[in-house]
Amino acid sequence: MRIGQLAALAGVSTRAVRHYHHLGLLPEPRRLANGYREYTLREAVTLARIRRLSELGLALEEIRDVLDDDRGRELREVLVELDEDLARQEEEIRDRRARLAPLLAQDELHPDDAVSPDMATVLGRLPQAEGEMAQRDREWLALLDTTLADRDRPDVIASLLSMPEPDADHAARVQEVFSELDALADADLDEDDPRVDELARRLIELTPSALLPAGEFRIPEESDAFIRAFLADLPPAQSVVVRRVIALLAGS
Structure with missing residues (x-):
């Protein structure tokens, strides 16, 4: 097949195909006497895998490593793996549509509605603090x-x-602590300020025991994506209080 047919089959542009050739991700196929590239099913499979791996968030260098591991494998083995990848995509899409269906059935939507049903129940039980x-x-x-x-x-x-x-x-005590934390948003607060320890201990006291870590608690690494986002979202003074909460739970 020609480059346009290959690109259409894999769902990419001809420019992308040429770019992958340039990077060495997609080997150059043999050329016909007239100079045109002649692609086979194997190139189509490789191109589809590049697209799939890219959609999964892999960098091009990572994709190169994955493809290098595939060199020399039988075409059937590669096709089976590609089919399994597509089956997983289908399942993910079905799951997402299943979550969307009850939301789309509602006449009015609240921002908290776009979560899993279990988390929606959790949010519904939270004190209605402001x-x-x-x-x-x-x-x-x-x-x-x-x-x-x-x-x-x-x-x-x-x-x-x-x-x-x-x-x-x-609920009233939660509202009181949240209001005090809001008041610290623009404060210049260091970890030695007595308000830090007092607020941190009150936050722990108000946290249901089922949510507190059982046994030995290890301070989470700030390289953790959730912890990083969690702390980055806070004004500096509030971040100091939350860090103290983590330290108290870890016994330090």
Whole structure:
């Protein structure tokens, strides 16, 4: 097949095909007597894999390593793996559409609705506090719902669902702490300020026991994507308080 047919089959542009040739990701095929490239099914499979791996977020250098591992394998083996990749994509799309269906069936949508049903239940049980910190609390849980690894989701969601319904006194105390944290948004606060330890201990006290780490707690690395986003979203003074919460839970 010619380059235009190959590009159309794989769903990319002819410019992309030439670019992959230039980078060495897609080997140059043999040329006919008239100088035109003549592509085979193997090149089409390789091009489809490049596109798939790119969509999964791999850098071109990483894609090159994956393709190098495939050199010399039987075409059937490569096709089977590609078919399995496509089957996983189909399943992911079905799962996403299944989550969209109940949302699209609603006449009015709230921002909290675009989470999993379990997380929607969790958000519905939270004290209805007001202010920036309360809004961030909900946004963080929604982000956690998206970033949780499949292996961790059952335990984390079960812990969140085990939270008791907040009573009026607990809701008022949560609102008070969130309001004090909001008031610190523009403050110049260092870790030795007595307000830091006091607010951190009150936050821990108000956190349901099911959500507190059991046994030895290791301070999370700031290279962790969720922790990095969590801390970067906070004004400096509030970040100091949250870091103290983490340190207290770790016993340091």
